Amino acid sequence: MNKKTRIVITGAMGRMGQMLIKEIKKNEQTCLTAALVKKNCQLIGKDIGEILGIGKMDVLINDELNMNKKDFDVLIDFTNTNSTLKYLEYCSKFKKNIVIGTTGFSSEEMDIIKSYSQDIAIIISSNFSIGINLLFQLIEKTTQIIGKSSDIDILEYHHRNKIDAPSGTALAIGEVISKVMNWDLNKHSIYHKKGITGIRERKKIGFSIVRAGNIIGKHTVMFSSSGEEIKITHTASDRISFAKGAIQSALWIHKKKMGLFDMSDVLSF
Numbered sequence: 001m002n003k004k005t006r007i008v009i010t011g012a013m014g015r016m017g018q019m020l021i022k023e024i025k026k027n028e029q030t031c032l033t034a035a036l037v038k039k040n041c042q043l044i045g046k047d048i049g050e051i052l053g054i055g056k057m058d059v060l061i062n063d064e065l066n067m068n069k070k071d072f073d074v075l076i077d078f079t080n081t082n083s084t085l086k087y088l089e090y091c092s093k094f095k096k097n098i099v100i101g102t103t104g105f106s107s108e109e110m111d112i113i114k115s116y117s118q119d120i121a122i123i124i125s126s127n128f129s130i131g132i133n134l135l136f137q138l139i140e141k142t143t144q145i146i147g148k149s150s151d152i153d154i155l156e157y158h159h160r161n162k163i164d165a166p167s168g169t170a171l172a173i174g175e176v177i178s179k180v181m182n183w184d185l186n187k188h189s190i191y192h193k194k195g196i197t198g199i200r201e202r203k204k205i206g207f208s209i210v211r212a213g214n215i216i217g218k219h220t221v222m223f224s225s226s227g228e229e230i231k232i233t234h235t236a237s238d239r240i241s242f243a244k245g246a247i248q249s250a251l252w253i254h255k256k257k258m259g260l261f262d263m264s265d266v267l268s269f
């Protein structure tokens with residue numbers, strides 16, 4: 001019988017961490033070997049399964065990845081940028097592959113992540129849902145056809161607790177559009193407008209951001225041209241869509257030796 005892929009989850013008590021652990025428990029191809037939380041968390045030493053109400057998993061909540069390299073195959077991280085880079089360093093040291101879901105990295109931090117991919121295999125994706133990765137394809141095609149004759153806006157909506165903006169997904173959509181249009185996204189973006197802003201500039205992508213309630217994640221791309229408007233929207237109604245994609249990615253990257261990949265490699269779109 002094939003061995004299960006042994007997974008470490010960081011940010012175990014986070015919104016994504018909890019969803020990932022629940023899905024790992026259900027998946028016959030995976031098992032959880034560590035559930036990591038911030039230092040001095042009150043839950044350290046307790047069984048993660050019992051805390052999440054899904055039955056004892058014999059994995060005690062911990063704040064240190066003090067395992068030697070034989071204890072896990074892949075680490076999945078949905079925490080914050082500083083924490084992710086710490087775990088990435090650990091994975092590189094012990095030649096363990098990593099799935100990164102955390103968003104909000106600077107371009108310098110992305111360069112650091114890329115440098116580690118010479119030693120280990122890394123999957124990083126701002127959005128592990130299949131739907132958003134399909135949307136990337138739809139946006140690329142739409143931009144090729146009507147990008148030159150449209151004002152293009154990206155509207156993203158998330159829960160009130162999201163600490164980064166715009167979303168990683170919105171930026172990824174912006175990069176898809178910029179690549180087609182041969183633009184530098186940093187120079188071709190418009191953010192919140194206030195006061196007498198003047199007429200909208202052409203050749204710029206407008207970003208609009210909403211943080212409210214418990215919105216899981218919604219992204220709308222709007223192409224407005226004279227006489228018509230096209231809107232393409234993806235709505236995530238449950239974090240399970242992200243968790244399933246991240247776990248599929250962990251299974252995919254388990255045996256890879258090195259390299260930097262994203263969800264489109266896993267889906268082989």
Ligand SMILES: NC(=O)C1=CN([C@@H]2O[C@H](COP(=O)(O)OP(=O)(O)OC[C@H]3O[C@@H](n4cnc5c(N)ncnc54)[C@H](OP(=O)(O)O)[C@@H]3O)[C@@H](O)[C@H]2O)C=CC1
Pocket residue numbers: 010011012013014015016017036037038039078079080083100101102103104125126127128129164168242
């Ligand atoms: N790529 C994708 O498909 C998706 C990406 N995301 C991204 O994932 C990230 C997390 O999102 P979400 O789960 O909603 O956020 P949460 O804040 O709910 O979860 C993050 C968790 O990480 C914990 N944490 C912080 N530092 C450390 C550390 N050093 N070691 C271990 N745990 C730590 C936090 O603890 P504490 O609360 O005590 O600070 C928290 O429990 C965000 O960047 C978000 O944008 C989210 C959904 C999908």
Ligand SMILES: O=C(O)C1=N[C@H](C(=O)O)C[C@H](O)C1
Pocket residue numbers: 103126127158159162166167168169170216217218
């Ligand atoms: O913080 C979230 O919740 C999400 N963040 C990701 C992003 O920044 O794009 C993905 C998803 O939209 C949910």
